[in-house]
Amino acid sequence: MANHKTSAVVPVLFVVGVVGIVTAFAALEGTPPPRRRALLAYDDQDLEAAARMLASENPHGSQALHIEQVWSQLNARKHDESLFDRITAGSGFGPQGRRVLPGSKRPVATDASARAQDRVLAREILEGQHPSQLPGARAFFEPEQQNAAFQIGERARQKLKRGLALSKQEQRLLGYEKDANQIRKSWGRMIGRIDGVEFFG
Numbered sequence: 001m002a003n004h005k006t007s008a009v010v011p012v013l014f015v016v017g018v019v020g021i022v023t024a025f026a027a028l029e030g031t032p033p034p035r036r037r038a039l040l041a042y043d044d045q046d047l048e049a050a051a052r053m054l055a056s057e058n059p060h061g062s063q064a065l066h067i068e069q070v071w072s073q074l075n076a077r078k079h080d081e082s083l084f085d086r087i088t089a090g091s092g093f094g095p096q097g098r099r100v101l102p103g104s105k106r107p108v109a110t111d112a113s114a115r116a117q118d119r120v121l122a123r124e125i126l127e128g129q130h131p132s133q134l135p136g137a138r139a140f141f142e143p144e145q146q147n148a149a150f151q152i153g154e155r156a157r158q159k160l161k162r163g164l165a166l167s168k169q170e171q172r173l174l175g176y177e178k179d180a181n182q183i184r185k186s187w188g189r190m191i192g193r194i195d196g197v198e199f200f201g
Helices: 002-029 044-056 063-076 083-088 116-126 143-161 168-172 180-187
Strands: 139-141 190-194 197-200
Touching: 044 063, 044 083, 044 116, 063 083, 063 116, 063 139, 063 190, 063 197, 139 143, 139 180, 143 168, 143 180, 180 197
Parallel strands: none
Antiparallel strands: 139 197, 190 197
């Protein structure tokens, strides 16, 4: 009789199990997907710094370029350094290569006000929606733009030696002290190029 009882119970358990599985799948279908976790803990200052960089560095560049520019600064951060501190180097917002004591020279430009689309894209990157296609990139520059800025900076430095007044453009570009080839030699390994902008690790 034990065998008869067992055989009678097994089909019932099987049916209950199937019903439970079906119910579980039905519940999952109605559950919204979990919210994507942010790439890192960031605040409004970090977001604004990234957005201003996009508005200042190649503002008409592609989304692919802007994504990698933000990633380069994320990769270049020191341990426990915020994105705001990395981008501004303690000198606040302003032109690349200039410093405001006691800060250091800014690694990128942030002198232009952020646009709405810059803030949207910067937030999406920080939320992890746009992974990098150039892993390990920590710095970038546009050779053509760099050479042009370097020539103006050199002219400005010569004018200062002669005691001559500088134009606003010359004052802004004084911090450009290397041409493209000098930067390539000092930065080492190039990881990739987007829209004419070169990325280095």
